[in-house]
Amino acid sequence: xxxxxxxxPEALVTFTLAGTRxxxxxxxxxxxxxxxxxxxxxxxxxxxxxxxxxxxxTIPVLDPRRNLKRExxxxxxxxxxxxxxxxxxxxxxxxxPGRVLRPADLxxxxxxxxxxxxxxxxxxxxxxxxxxxLLDPEAVLGDVRTxxxxxx
Amino acid sequence: xxxxxxxxAEFLAETEExxxxxxxxxxxxxxxxxxxxxxxxxxFRTAHSLKGVCGMFGLAEMTSVSHAxxxxxxxxRAERTELTAELLDLLFQGIDTLHEVLARETGRAVNxxxxxxxxxIARVDAxxxxxxxxxEGLAADDPLPAVLRLMSPSERESVRAAVxxxxxxxxxxxxxPEEGFEDPFRALLDSIxxxxxxxxxxxxxxxxxxxxxxxxxxxxxxxxPLLKAVGxxxxxxxxxxxxxxxxxxxxxxxxxxxxxxxxxxxxxxQPARAPSAAAREGTLRIRVERVDRLLSELGDLIxxxxxxxxxxxxxxxLTPDRLKRTEFNQxxxxxxxxxxxxxxNILRVRMVGLRTLFQKLERxxxxxCRVTGKQARLVTxxxxxxxxxxxxxxxxxxxxxxxxxxVDHGLEDxxxxxxxxxxxxGTVFVSASTDGGRTTLxxxxxxxxxxxxxxxxxxxxxxxxxxDDTPPHAVxxxxxxxxxxxxxxxxxxxxGRGVGLDAVREAVADLGGVLxxxxxxxxxxxxxxxxxTLAVAQALRVEAAGRPYFLPLTSVARVIQVAPRDLDAADExxxxxxxxxxxxxxxxxxxxxxxxxxxxxxxxxxxxxLGLAGRRLVLLVDRLGSQREIVVRxxxxxxxxxxxxxxxTELEDGRTVLILDPAALFDPDPxxxxxxxx
Numbered sequence: 001x002x003x004x005x006x007x008x009p010e011a012l013v014t015f016t017l018a019g020t021r022x023x024x025x026x027x028x029x030x031x032x033x034x035x036x037x038x039x040x041x042x043x044x045x046x047x048x049x050x051x052x053x054x055x056x057x058t059i060p061v062l063d064p065r066r067n068l069k070r071e072x073x074x075x076x077x078x079x080x081x082x083x084x085x086x087x088x089x090x091x092x093x094x095x096x097p098g099r100v101l102r103p104a105d106l107x108x109x110x111x112x113x114x115x116x117x118x119x120x121x122x123x124x125x126x127x128x129x130x131x132x133x134l135l136d137p138e139a140v141l142g143d144v145r146t147x148x149x150x151x152x
Numbered sequence: 153x154x155x156x157x158x159x160x161a162e163f164l165a166e167t168e169e170x171x172x173x174x175x176x177x178x179x180x181x182x183x184x185x186x187x188x189x190x191x192x193x194x195x196f197r198t199a200h201s202l203k204g205v206c207g208m209f210g211l212a213e214m215t216s217v218s219h220a221x222x223x224x225x226x227x228x229r230a231e232r233t234e235l236t237a238e239l240l241d242l243l244f245q246g247i248d249t250l251h252e253v254l255a256r257e258t259g260r261a262v263n264x265x266x267x268x269x270x271x272x273i274a275r276v277d278a279x280x281x282x283x284x285x286x287x288e289g290l291a292a293d294d295p296l297p298a299v300l301r302l303m304s305p306s307e308r309e310s311v312r313a314a315v316x317x318x319x320x321x322x323x324x325x326x327x328x329p330e331e332g333f334e335d336p337f338r339a340l341l342d343s344i345x346x347x348x349x350x351x352x353x354x355x356x357x358x359x360x361x362x363x364x365x366x367x368x369x370x371x372x373x374x375x376x377p378l379l380k381a382v383g384x385x386x387x388x389x390x391x392x393x394x395x396x397x398x399x400x401x402x403x404x405x406x407x408x409x410x411x412x413x414x415x416x417x418x419x420x421x422q423p424a425r426a427p428s429a430a431a432r433e434g435t436l437r438i439r440v441e442r443v444d445r446l447l448s449e450l451g452d453l454i455x456x457x458x459x460x461x462x463x464x465x466x467x468x469x470l471t472p473d474r475l476k477r478t479e480f481n482q483x484x485x486x487x488x489x490x491x492x493x494x495x496x497n498i499l500r501v502r503m504v505g506l507r508t509l510f511q512k513l514e515r516x517x518x519x520x521c522r523v524t525g526k527q528a529r530l531v532t533x534x535x536x537x538x539x540x541x542x543x544x545x546x547x548x549x550x551x552x553x554x555x556x557x558x559v560d561h562g563l564e565d566x567x568x569x570x571x572x573x574x575x576x577x578g579t580v581f582v583s584a585s586t587d588g589g590r591t592t593l594x595x596x597x598x599x600x601x602x603x604x605x606x607x608x609x610x611x612x613x614x615x616x617x618x619x620d621d622t623p624p625h626a627v628x629x630x631x632x633x634x635x636x637x638x639x640x641x642x643x644x645x646x647x648g649r650g651v652g653l654d655a656v657r658e659a660v661a662d663l664g665g666v667l668x669x670x671x672x673x674x675x676x677x678x679x680x681x682x683x684x685t686l687a688v689a690q691a692l693r694v695e696a697a698g699r700p701y702f703l704p705l706t707s708v709a710r711v712i713q714v715a716p717r718d719l720d721a722a723d724e725x726x727x728x729x730x731x732x733x734x735x736x737x738x739x740x741x742x743x744x745x746x747x748x749x750x751x752x753x754x755x756x757x758x759x760x761x762l763g764l765a766g767r768r769l770v771l772l773v774d775r776l777g778s779q780r781e782i783v784v785r786x787x788x789x790x791x792x793x794x795x796x797x798x799x800x801t802e803l804e805d806g807r808t809v810l811i812l813d814p815a816a817l818f819d820p821d822p823x824x825x826x827x828x829x830x
Contacts, residue, residue, distance in 0.1 A: 039699070039808040041787075041794055042744040051787060051810075053802045057448050058785045088790040144792050 012106070012125075014098030014132055015082055021098060022064060023125075023132045024084050031083040032097050038079050048147045049093055054083060060147070061091035064140050085137040092140060101127050160209045164258050165437065167202070167214075171250055172508050174198050178243045179514050186228065186235035189305045196225035202250075213253045213269040220276040221246045230301045233283040237522065242276050244515055295323055296392035299354050299366050307352035307368070312398045314349065314370035321394035324367045326387040330358045337365070340387060347371050370394075440541065443501050450495055451783030451802060457491055459805075460484070499685050503538035506584050509548055510535050513555050517580055520559035527566050527577040528559050534584030539591055540685040546663055547593070547682070550656040554595040554678050555580055557653070562597035562676050574598070591684050596677035602669075604628050610638075629669050630766060633657050661765040661815055665706070689784050691801075691811065693777025694760060696739075697746030700809050702782055702801060703771075707814035709763035711776055713756040728770050730761065737770040740812075743796075743820050762814050769818055784811060796820065 012023035013032070033054065038061045040050040049061045061081055081091035106125040125132050177195040185191045199222035206214040224243060227233040248266035255262045267275070300308055314321060324344060328337055344350050348371020356364040464484060468477050510532045517530040539547070563569075563578035570576050579598045584591060607628045611617040616631060633653050660667045665682030683689070683706060691702035692711075719726045719737055726737040737759070741748055758776040762769045782801040787794060798813035 037805075037807045039800075039810060041797060041810065042746075043796060044794060048791075051791075051800060051808050053806060053808045057445075058787055058800045058802075058808055060787070060791050085790065090790045141790060144790065148792055148794055 011103060012101045012132065012134065013082070014101060015094035016096050016098060017063075017065060017094050020065075021130060021132050022094075023098075023101065023134050024082065024092075024137065025134075026100065028084045028137045029082060030085070030089050033081050033083060033091070035080055036091075038081075038091075038093075043148065045147050047142075049079070052081065052091060054089070054091065059083070059090050061093060062140055063093045064135055085141065090137075090141060092135070101125075101132065106132070156209075162437075163205055163209060164254060165439075167250075167254055170198060170202060171247055171254070172511075174202075174250075175244075175247050175515070176511055178240070178247065179511060181228075181235055181243070182240050182515075182518055189229065192225060192229040193304050196222060196229055199225055211253070211257060214250060214257075216273055217246055217249050217253070217269050220273045223280060224276060226302075227280060227284050230298065233280065236279070236283055238279050239283065241519075241522075242272070242279055244519070246272055246276065294393055294396075295325075295366065295390060296321065296368070296394060296397050299323060299368060300397060302354045303352040303368065310349075311351045311368055311370070311394065314351065315394045315398050319348075319370040320372060321368065321370045321392050323390045323392055324369050324387055325390060326365055326367075327362050328365055329362050331361070333363075340367070344369050344371075438501065440502070443498065446498050446501075447783070448785060450491075450498055451785065453491060454495070454783060457487060460487075499540070500538075502540050502542075502685070504541050504544055505536050505538050506544065507535040509544055509551065510582060512548065513551060513582055516552050516555045517559060520556045524560055525565065526559060526563050528563055528580055529577055530555070531579055531581040532583065533581070534586075537584040537586050537591060538684075539682075543663055543682060543685070546659060550659045550680075551582065551593070551595065553653075553656050555582065558595060558597040558599070558676070562599035562601075564600050568600075572600075586684055590681050593680045593682065594677055596672070597675045599675045601671060601674070601676055602629065602632075607631060625671065629671075632669065633766070657765045658815065667765065689782055689811075690779060691782045692760065692779050693809075694740065694758075694771075694773040695775040695777065696773050697741040697744055698774070700777065700803075700807075701740070702809055702811045703760060703762070703814060704798070704811065705779060707762050707764050709761040709768065712759050712761060712770070714759045714770065714772065715756045730768065730770070733768070735761070735768045735770050737772060738817065738820075739772040740817075741772075741774065743771075743817060762817065764814050764818060767818055771817060782811070 011026040013026050013029045014021055014023040015032075016022070031054075036052045036054070038050040038052045041048060047063055049063050051058050052061055053059075061079070080094050080096065082094050082097070083089050083091050105127050107127075109124045109126055109131075123134050125134060174195065177191050177198070180188070180191050181195070199218050203215050203218035203222055206212075206218060221243060224233075224239055224246075228235060228239075233239070245267050249269055249272045252262050252264070252266040253269060266272075300311065303311075311321060324340070326336075326340060341350060344367065348369050351368045351370060353365055353367045355366075461484065464480065468480060471477055471480075513532070514530050517528050520526075521528050558580045559578070563580070564572070564574075566576040569578060581594070581596050583594045586592070602625075604625055608617065608622065611628065611631055612619055612621075616634070617623060657667050660680050660682060663682050665680055667678065667680045670677040670679060690705035692705055692708050694701055694703060714728060714737070719728055720734070721727065722734055727734040728737050729735070739748055757772050758774075760771045760773060760776070762771055784799045784801060786799055787797065796813055796816040797810050799811045800808050801811060802808055
């Protein structure tokens with residue numbers, strides 16, 4: 001990791017998934033849900049864990065580890081999800097919610113590109129109790145077309 | 153979302169309605185109303201107002217196209233051109249282009265059929281260049297006749313009445329800045345009204361930040377010079393020879409039209425009236441997402457009620473008091489009724505009438521007649537039948553295709569019809585009727601009917617039927633729905649490429665409907681039965697690979713039990729003979745990319761016989777569940793369409809269950825093995 005010029009970070013909502021600590025900027029988080037059943041969808045990429053009902057609508061649930069080339073969970077699990085993204089929200093799989101980190105708690109290690117209308121969001125930050133890997137909702141959702149397996 | 157964005161979104165939504173009215177007016181012009189000043193004026197105002205507001209929102213393409221169409225209406229109402237077939241066609245094409253640009257601006261799918269804006273504008277300009285003639289026989293120094301032609305009929309009548317009352321008529325011409333013209337304009341009107349009447353105003357398109365405005369005024373001649381003194385500088389008073397413009401005596405004008413001081417100007421430069429304003433009286437525009445949201449909330453209410461039912465059953469079993477049990481059950485039933493009524497009312501909000509779609513078909517008939525040289529009229533019935541908005545949208549293309557087909561293939565040319573003792577003008581009819589849950593749509597014609605001899609010849613030629621085989625009419629009728637089959641030897645502008653009827657049948661099947669082609673004593677009839685609404689559906693629950701799924705009941709023909717010994721093999725595919733027909737057999741688990749459950753031996757397995765657009769499929773499942781009503785939800789906007797999945801619904805325990813798309817089960821992609829999910 002190459003230290004870069006520290007940028008003013010935003011408050012972060014942290015969560016753990018398979019032992020790794022992740023975070024979204026607080027402005028990206030819509031809701032932290034209780035345990036919900038996730039239904040897998042046949043013919044879709046593995047990073048789409050499935051779909052679930054949330055506030056009267058159906059939303060996709062994604063596994064951020066799949067983007068990071070890490071091992072994913074078994075589908076059809078009862079999971080906690082963090083609902084992120086506006087105006088089309090989606091769920092991100094998590095094991096447990098963590099605490100909210102304020103800018104003062106964080107020391108950016110690796111700078112990210114400044115998001116439009118916002119300050120720079122560091123990709124990796126150090127808090128008093130360890131490292132936090134920061135996620136961007138758009139990057140987690142990625143190109144939605146790749147969620148469906150190509151027809152052969 | 154900024155205020156401007158909100159206004160822009162509202163304007164774009166309103167423009168849909170504006171274009172519908174526009175289409176209606178152009179239809180009327182094409183139906184012989186090309187000299188009707190009311191229709192011409194309204195169409196001109198629509199184009200003019202569209203141009204202005206589009207410009208305000210920075211919609212450059214829509215502004216330019218509206219401007220081109222405005223030029224056509226301007227030339228038509230000033231009688232500088234005739235409505236030629238070319239101009240009429242360009243007006244229709246212009247509306248198509250506007251629709252397409254609008255779709256792009258609102259993020260909807262664009263089919264790309266319409267002319268690109270720049271090509272449309274070039275064609276309009278070229279058509280006007282060779283059809284517009286300069287006014288003849290007008291006094292070069294008297295602008296009144298030209299200005300009168302640009303005024304509305306009621307404005308013209310008020311001028312005529314002023315002439316009848318021996319008042320002198322003049323045109324007051326003034327230049328106004330584009331920005332901030334309101335105050336000097338009001339000052340001019342006030343000064344005119346102090347000595348006479350304003351009958352109407354006509355403005356030129358702005359150039360270099362200003363525009364020329366001409367007011368037709370009347371009063372006593374000696375007061376004209378006074379106007380020069382009190383009006384804004386640069387105003388010019390041009391006395392006109394109004395008697396020459398109105399050689400006929402004025403008809404008895406209604407009092408409201410008589411020119412009198414203080415009568416407000418009827419056509420001050422204000423935005424054109426929204427064409428459908430009258431139609432919208434007493435209505436409320438609601439965003440579809442809001443209605444869908446209500447529907448989702450209702451879905452939650454239904455699920456909560458189902459949970460309550462289950463809990464109540466358990467509690468009531470333990471209650472010895474029979475009277476209390478009865479009371480409680482009555483309350484539950486009452487709640488059920490209320491929920492059902494609420495559901496019906498919310499669904500009704502999504503319903504739209506078929507009138508607009510039927511109007512579009514008038515144009516289809518006209519264009520088909522132009523291309524084929526045939527003569528036809530469209531007769532419609534059931535315009536007020538209402539269907540879910542999404543169904544009407546999905547039905548538009550299939551209906552256009554069927555109507556075009558009816559003219560091209562169904563109707564005979566005029567000479568043939570007359571020889572057969574028929575009216576030389578053929579009839580295409582489209583009707584809609586509903587029994588509540590399902591709607592029947594019929595498209596028919598009074599033509600020569602299906603030419604089975606020709607179908608048979610062509611089928612033999614392309615190898616669909618053996619040379620010595622003569623299948624019954626029912627089989628031949630089915631051939632016209634096969635992809636690529638056409639009786640035409642050469643493709644024409646309208647049809648003959650063998651693309652279409654199969655797509656129509658698929659589109660109807662996608663809606664959970666069925667389509668049948670019927671022979672009649674005269675002509676041909678295509679009958680479609682479709683659900684009236686898509687949002688709530690009856691579905692059959694099945695299980696495969698350990699998970700529940702729903703199948704729309706509209707595609708379920710029946711449920712059966714199948715033993716391995718019942719199956720035969722054909723073309724490397726398992727088939728089951730049902731009603732004398734070999735029906736393919738597929739396992740739902742395998743179609744979903746999962747492993748087959750180990751059956752071990754001759755065990756019978758439950759199966760669903762699916763029926764879709766005349767095709768059948770036996771779908772082996774692990775378990776059959778019950779039939780029930782489900783609230784259909786989409787998979788959410790964050791997901792692209794997923795092949796094989798029509799939507800989702802929620803069980804009372806909160807689990808989401810996928811609704812399968814039966815059409816995709818008939819023609820599936822190769823299964824995706826579980827291990828390939830990476």
